[in-house]
Amino acid sequence: SQQGEEDPQALSIQEGENATMNCSYKTSINNLQWYRQNSGRGLVHLILIRSNEREKHSGRLRVTLDTSKKSSSLLITASRAADTASYFCATVAPGAGSYQLTFGKGTKLSVIP
Amino acid sequence: ETGVTQSPTHLIKTRGQQVTLRCSSQSGHNTVSWYQQALGQGPQFIFQYYREEENGRGNFPPRFSGLQFPNYSSELNVNALELDDSALYLCASGRVGTDTQYFGPGTRLTVL
Numbered sequence: 189s190q191q192g193e194e195d196p197q198a199l200s201i202q203e204g205e206n207a208t209m210n211c212s213y214k215t216s217i218n219n220l221q222w223y224r225q226n227s228g229r230g231l232v233h234l235i236l237i238r239s240n241e242r243e244k245h246s247g248r249l250r251v252t253l254d255t256s257k258k259s260s261s262l263l264i265t266a267s268r269a270a271d272t273a274s275y276f277c278a279t280v281a282p283g284a285g286s287y288q289l290t291f292g293k294g295t296k297l298s299v300i301p
Numbered sequence: 302e303t304g305v306t307q308s309p310t311h312l313i314k315t316r317g318q319q320v321t322l323r324c325s326s327q328s329g330h331n332t333v334s335w336y337q338q339a340l341g342q343g344p345q346f347i348f349q350y351y352r353e354e355e356n357g358r359g360n361f362p363p364r365f366s367g368l369q370f371p372n373y374s375s376e377l378n379v380n381a382l383e384l385d386d387s388a389l390y391l392c393a394s395g396r397v398g399t400d401t402q403y404f405g406p407g408t409r410l411t412v413l
Contacts, residue, residue, distance in 0.1 A: 230405050291344050
């Protein structure tokens with residue numbers, strides 16, 4: 189079953205604009221991770237945020253986590269055509285192995301040159 | 302690009318057949334997990350192997366089974382294939398005690 193729900197399902201923006209994707213989840217978590225997937229191929233790990241953290245940055249990526257609302261957001265600044273991909277949030281439950289990721293359905297991002 | 306490889310890239314089978322998918326873990330990793338991703342969906346956890354034993358399983362029937370070898374490569378076996386088994390199968394490797402999984406490019410299985 190899916191734990192997370194990404195919003196929106198699809199997003200189309202112009203190159204240079206910022207892209208924001210949201211993720212909501214249902215149960216408590218140990219950490220939340222964001223992944224990128226190009227054209228139905230393998231997933232690439234982008235960033236991990238732990239349940240006791242509120243915000244993390246990595247290059248052009250900014251992730252926030254609100255455990256009281258059970259939600260997270262991923263912001264990609266100054267988007268590029270190469271950012272076109274599907275983005276998934278994945279949660280790890282407390283006590284679960286770090287391998288047991290529960291994914292949402294993803295947001296499909298299109299960046300128009 | 303991660304150091305995780307999978308074979309074959311694509312596979313077509315008919316209902317009722319059996320299939321074996323293979324995964325080679327990234328060097329230095331000792332865990333391997335398998336995920337099923339149906340079209341338009343997020344990946345779903347099948348199971349994980351550590352020290353050659355199954356160490357966690359998702360909501361998948363016993364006809365999904367696996368092996369991990371001493372060199373940390375892995376196989377996913379699916380018996381009695383059903384149409385709904387058509388999906389992208391992803392393996393991911395990692396190290397015990399760390400949080401990051403490294404995914405391979407996947408095997409796309411089509412069941413006719």
